[in-house]
Amino acid sequence: MILFILKRIGYAAPVALGVSLVCFLLVHLAPGDPLSAILPVDATAEMQAQMRAAYGFDKPLPVQYGLWLWKVLHGDLGTSIATGRPVLAEVGRAVGNSLILASVATLIGFTFGTFFGFVAGYARDSWLDRVASAIAVFGVSVPHYWLGIVMVIVFSATLGWLPPTGAGPQGSGNWFPDLEHLRYLLLPAITMSVIPMGVISRTVRALVGDILHQDFVQALRAKGLSEFGVFRHVVKNAAPTAIAIMGLQLGYLLGGSILIETVFAWPGTGFLLNAAIFQRDLPLLQGTILVLAMFFVTLNLLVDVVQTALDPRIERA
């Protein structure tokens, strides 16, 4: 198993390197000169050349990439053009916030998704299945930013139960695990959980239906197991796939929640990306994407390892 993990890390390394290259090239693929955003409009050619040299843009691309990668590996993602603060600190804070939001959302989604999935899978083609499936389809197909707005209208504007925006009192940008902050987390997390809930519920329903139709379930009953005993076998058979889906969903939510984070003004990566794009803050954009991509690579790695640990049929060498 340890050998497998080492091997799998070995496979992840080139992927990570490729991702870093794409992130680096982003700056050069984006239309316009990255420097034009900070240089005054009437800057002389001499000044431009000076700035170019200062930022290292005068060197050949591979050299630039090497230097950039060297810095990244040492934890230096550059400086935000808009705020002048180090990108790493900005991204770190945002990733922390997004991670909390995405994890809680995935947890809620996974809990309800597996529950609905099992109900639907076990009671296939009954009204229970139809209700559970309808909830799942609603989850995957409803526009989430719209749902977010509705949630704000209902629970903040009308009922006044929960705060509509931000991560904490007084526009606090740092999430902190206390009751007050939890109230801020609730609305965006529930809104966001609807996506993984739907996806996981659909997957688990199909998995459970499939497993229940296999011969071994009948064989388990034939050896006298109770329905609960059989259920345990079904869970263990469904777990590897369900967990893989959950991991991927967490990855998507971590980076792909620009709309929800914007609706709720949640100071996470989506919010940060949104700001970086509108302010043409390329170092920030680059750094954020790189960190998110690395998270995704790591998450995939974790999912692979967990799946292999759970399913003996996957080759471990």
Add this chain to the structure above:
Amino acid sequence: MNAPLRNATTAADAALVEVRDLTVDFLGGRKAVRAVGGVDLTLRAGEALALLGESGSGKSVTLRALMRLLPESRTRIGGHLRLDGHDVLALGRKALSAYRGGTVAMIFQDPGLALDPVYRIGDQIAEAVMRHEGVSRAAGRARALELFERVHIPSPARRLDAYPHEMSGGMRQRAMIALALACRPKVLLADEPTTALDATVQIQILLLLRELQRDLGLAVIFVTHDVGVAVQVADRVAVMYGGHLVEVGASGAVIGSPAHPYTSGLLASRITPDSPKGVRLATIPGSPPDLADPPPGCPFEPRCSLVVPACREGLPPRVPVGPGHAARCVRLGEPVAAG
């Protein structure tokens, strides 16, 4: 688990398995389908019976009905099922799960599909032992090891920790047999246990089953479509067609002098060492009846070459043709031409 009360009469009753007028209907479709239409069977301890028939004849359904393994919401079982004193159709949830595995156990056709792929084999056996006898996991594993030795699995201690996909087909079927025997059942049901295996492995498994049946005094019901297998393992053969038992008798008698035209046809269509080369095998013309719309009389009537009008007037009665040998055919008594 408290043992269900046994009827006083069963002690005197020699029959371990007693099936009377068993019917199985599959609901849920446009029309209920009668898969088994009134089967009568008796089996004594230590006796092996082969249920012989083609696909869709109802033999597997009969077997599953004996363990109530058919999905309850979509099936209706009628008639009388009495196994080792248990009124099977009246068993409650707890009694049923004690009965399954404890009194009756089943071996499935494809052991590759019938074992849970993500559990170690030893644990799957231990699980059954723990469930039925309330012992520890260690004791369950010890029993599993004992059983692995009993079914001749080489290096049994190591195999206990194997997953099903790490074993060969024959080995898996041995493990499946070990699992079935885990809680000392009195009746063993085998659903085409050799169909998914290689020819050489088939023989080994059949010999093993025969050996276990004799040593443990098991009553075995063996479902197969293979006449050769039936003769090899069974004392008696019951031929099934269209959900009915058309002929029952000692293996030698049924194979040696078949009384029902379907049995004759079945025997004529198999390959034997002295089948002439280059000659087409005999077949039975037509196809099995649609169980949703069965023929009014004898189920074999539409394909039979010996039809008389009486065949269409209800199910033919059971006619005894020898000691313990009977068939359902209105033309019995007249000479039957094979093929």
